[in-house]
Amino acid sequence: MATTAATRVRASERDDIENALKRRVSGEVRFDPFSRVLYSTDASIYQMEPVGVVIPRNVEDVLAVIEVANETGVPVLPRAGGTSLAGQTVNHAIVTDFSKYLNQIIEVNKEEQWARVQPGIVLDDLNRQLLPYGLMYAPDPTTSSRACVGGGVGNNTCGAHSVIYGKTLDHIKELDVVLSDGTQTHFQPLEARELEAKLSGAGLESDIYRGVRRLAQENAAEIEARYPNIMRRVSGYKLDEFLTDSPF
Structure with missing residues (x-):
């Protein structure tokens, strides 16, 4: 039988991971059997029991999860609405649910037509709060009453009107990100x-x-020859966007 993070983590090791997280996380740490089963599914057909679940209240909690995961060798899986149809939010990992606490609009700039939001905000809730400003976040998947912005960034969510209004990548200006080693960074367009x-x-x-x-440059000929030229493409990696330095 193939081993996984969940099968390798013994009960005593799970307890150690849980205790380490509880010492450092101000949010909720759920390692009980009910929570693990609850988070073992999403909107897909797949079921994979996580090592445990953390519901962070702030960025410091996210950093603590990454720190403990690196110390123990257990993967981390971000999760929001759980509306994924291909199992993107289930895995043998520390599932980190952003939808309960990190779901606020931080700032709206009506004149420049942008909003700064947390990853767990639901798409319909975001647009409801943007309505008085005359603004709208365009990606509109059928699950917009449950799907969250953070998951949309991970999936490059589109929706029925994306041919006209664009996909998620067409509407993200900047991102604050925590990398797998705990580094906090800010992604935005860069000058040369x-x-x-x-x-x-x-x-x-x-x-x-x-x-x-390097990936884009080494495979430039294949990318130019084989990447389809269609209006809405969200599968695979968009390496064709990096054939020049302009996307950076």
Whole structure:
């Protein structure tokens, strides 16, 4: 039988992970059997029991989860609305649910037509609160009454009107991100000088910039020959966006 994170984690090890998280996390730490079963499914046909569940209240909680995961060798899986149809939010991991507490609008700029939000805000709730400003977040999947912005970023959510109004990637201006080593970084469009600084830097963030650029450049001919030229494409990796430096 193939081993997984869940089958490798013995009861005593699970207890150690749970206790380490409870010492560092101000949000909810749920390792009981009921919670693990509850979070073992999403809207897909798949079922995978997590090692445990954390419901963070703030960024510090997220950093604590990453820290404990790196110490114990257990994966981390972010989750929001759980509306995924291909099992994206179930795994043998520490499932981190952003939908309960990290679900607020932080700032709205009506003049520049943007909003800064937390990843757990539901799409319909976001648009309901944007309505008085005359603004709308365009991606409109059929699950918009449950789906969250953070999951949409992960999936590049589109919806019935995306051919006209665009996909998620067409509406994200900047992202505050916690990387797998606990590094906090900010992704936004870069000028040429800023990009060169990222490419020549040290650490995981710079590794990501170099890795994506290398993949695109080494496979440029295949990408140009085989990537389909269609109006709405959300499957696979959009390496064709990185054939030039302009997406950075």
